[in-house]
Amino acid sequence: MKILSNWKYNVLILLAICLGSVLIFTPLVKTQDAPIFLSSESLGNRAQLRIAETVPDSNNGDLGVTEAWGDYDIIELQNRLQQKGYYLGAIDGIYGEQTREAISNFQLDIGLESTGIVNQETWEYLLGNAAVIAQKNQSSSSMSPDMQKIIDRGELIVAINQEDSPPFFAENVDGELIGLDVEIGRKIAKSLGVQVRFDRSAKTFNEVVNRVYKGDADMAISKLSQTLERAKIISFSHPYLTMRHGLLLNRLQLTQATRNKDLVDFLRDFQGKIGVINASSYEIFARAKFPKATIIRYSNWEDLIRGAMRGDILAAYRDELEVKKILINYPNVALNFQTVALTDTQDPIAIALPWSSNHLLQFVNLYLTMNDKKYTVSQLLEDYSDLLVSPSNSRQLTSQN
Numbered sequence: 001m002k003i004l005s006n007w008k009y010n011v012l013i014l015l016a017i018c019l020g021s022v023l024i025f026t027p028l029v030k031t032q033d034a035p036i037f038l039s040s041e042s043l044g045n046r047a048q049l050r051i052a053e054t055v056p057d058s059n060n061g062d063l064g065v066t067e068a069w070g071d072y073d074i075i076e077l078q079n080r081l082q083q084k085g086y087y088l089g090a091i092d093g094i095y096g097e098q099t100r101e102a103i104s105n106f107q108l109d110i111g112l113e114s115t116g117i118v119n120q121e122t123w124e125y126l127l128g129n130a131a132v133i134a135q136k137n138q139s140s141s142s143m144s145p146d147m148q149k150i151i152d153r154g155e156l157i158v159a160i161n162q163e164d165s166p167p168f169f170a171e172n173v174d175g176e177l178i179g180l181d182v183e184i185g186r187k188i189a190k191s192l193g194v195q196v197r198f199d200r201s202a203k204t205f206n207e208v209v210n211r212v213y214k215g216d217a218d219m220a221i222s223k224l225s226q227t228l229e230r231a232k233i234i235s236f237s238h239p240y241l242t243m244r245h246g247l248l249l250n251r252l253q254l255t256q257a258t259r260n261k262d263l264v265d266f267l268r269d270f271q272g273k274i275g276v277i278n279a280s281s282y283e284i285f286a287r288a289k290f291p292k293a294t295i296i297r298y299s300n301w302e303d304l305i306r307g308a309m310r311g312d313i314l315a316a317y318r319d320e321l322e323v324k325k326i327l328i329n330y331p332n333v334a335l336n337f338q339t340v341a342l343t344d345t346q347d348p349i350a351i352a353l354p355w356s357s358n359h360l361l362q363f364v365n366l367y368l369t370m371n372d373k374k375y376t377v378s379q380l381l382e383d384y385s386d387l388l389v390s391p392s393n394s395r396q397l398t399s400q401n
Contacts, residue, residue: 167384225281
């Protein structure tokens with residue numbers, strides 16, 4: 001009986017030991033198998049620590065979240081998706097189906113391609129750096145085509161007449177292109193963040209307009225008068241200068257033609273020969289203003305003045321600025337002429353752009369509005385006096401007649 005009692009005692013001891021082992025190790029087994037739920041703050045700290053070890057600055061957009069990431073990286077990903085209401089599963093660091101679906105839905109809602117894979121752009125949005133993405137898009141694909149092609153090219157092409165026309169555009173003694181139109185072109189290009197290239201292949205003002213119409217230039221800044229004919233094929237900006245029309249009348253011929261008539265009445269019914277520059281706006285203005293006149297075309301302004309001095313034409317027709325330049329810089333020649341400014345006429349000078357470049361047109365108009373200097377003829381002659389014709393040219397013009 002004693003041996004049996006000892007045996008029973010030993011069995012009871014063994015059972016107690018087994019039961020105790022079960023009670024001790026069961027919580028540990030459950031703790032290892034159960035999913036880990038951590039607070040957002042602790043998860044963020046752990047993920048931030050892991051990312052800091054691998055990528056010094058994860059907010060710079062250099063961090064690419066992929067399935068190959070470590071557990072803490074995916075934990076941060078799940079945490080951010082959960083904060084935005086897209087991920088409802090366990091924060092377990094497993095890039096599973098629930099995580100992939102949450103990413104896909106997030107991408108769909110923000111307008112990205114729904115791939116379920118986190119690329120750099122998706123990660124920027126998850127970090128709250130949507131402004132970075134918006135800035136990138138604005139500087140690339142979100143611009144209108146007319147602006148985008150200039151930005152992509154890195155160059156603004158501006159058409160200017162081949163023949164110098166100071167103070168708008170001309171080469172100085174150092175061979176540098178300067179003048180009002182050149183200055184405007186450079187400042188518009190700077191506002192766009194690109195370089196400027198001046199295209200001077202056009203030999204006439206109408207050819208300058210055609211360069212824009214054909215798409216060979218982004219715009220033309222070339223002392224261009226606004227006319228209805230030109231407006232049929234291109235768009236005009238707001239005028240940056242408005243001038244009056246001017247006439248240089250050969251004194252001798254004028255005396256013979258008027259025969260004591262009033263000058264205003266004579267000009268109102270002008271029937272003589274009037275000279276204009278070929279393919280210029282004043283050829284159009286002459287037909288409208290003096291329908292009874294005979295229009296004689298010259299290739300340039302100097303030849304036109306010589307023709308007027310010889311008596312080949314009664315009047316030279318151009319803007320008041322060019323008329324004043326003759327009086328200022330060719331005093332000997334001016335003695336042969338009587339000058340008339342037509343107060344009932346206007347010559348608005350503007351920038352020409354392709355008819356399809358609506359966004360660029362608005363940009364140019366805004367630039368002109370914000371940089372309005374209220375240009376006047378007198379101020380241009382003063383500011384750009386170094387570009388005006390020198391006295392030596394006056395003697396040369398006189399000697400050739």
